[in-house]
Amino acid sequence: MMLPSRALELACDETVELLPKVRAMGPTVTQIAEAMIACFEGGGKILMAGNGGSAADALHFSEELTVRYKRDRRPLASIALMDPTAITCAGNDMGYNAIFSRQVEALGRAGDVFVGFTTSGNSDNMRLAFDAARKLGMKTIGFLGKTGGACRECCDIPLVIPSSETARIQEMHQLIYHALCEYFDAWALAL
DSSP: OOOHHHHHHHHHHHHHHHHHHHHTTHHHHHHHHHHHHHHHHTTOOEEEEESTHHHHHHHHHHHHHHTOSSSOOOOOOEEESOOHHHHHHHHHHHOGGGTTHHHHHHHOOTTOEEEEEESSSOOHHHHHHHHHHHHTTOEEEEEEETTOTGGGGGOSEEEEEOOSOHHHHHHHHHHHHHHHHHHHHHHHHHO
């Protein structure tokens, strides 16, 4: 059996290996920031979704925008599509693959942004949500992992963490959206 200290060492080694690759994603992160700023400046909102741990990331990123990150600034319009009544209703009445796309169809408008989190890039319900957002004229951003999967082609801006380890992918997603939040704090305070 592996010792806890060895598990920690392995996790740190994997993270250290990924960090230069993530750091090189600056141009993609800039594209994401520009798309979200354009949305906010146009009076739009950000819709976010994900499954499991990625749902937690969607909730976390969304609340950092709506409430605050580190500094008091104006609230930025963001909704995580995690209402359990909407999810279970859509799942029951329309099938699990429709749990996010139905909410995007109801809440999304041209000029809004949809941010989908999927570490595999192959979740059918996320792919359908990206498709629904595009049909509405929304910008689509994917926080993806591995090779990006089927969702990579559904995103205007795919951000792909090149790892097969779900935990490392989620950790890098969080690092990136926290960096974005730092930027949005500064942007909103400069207005």
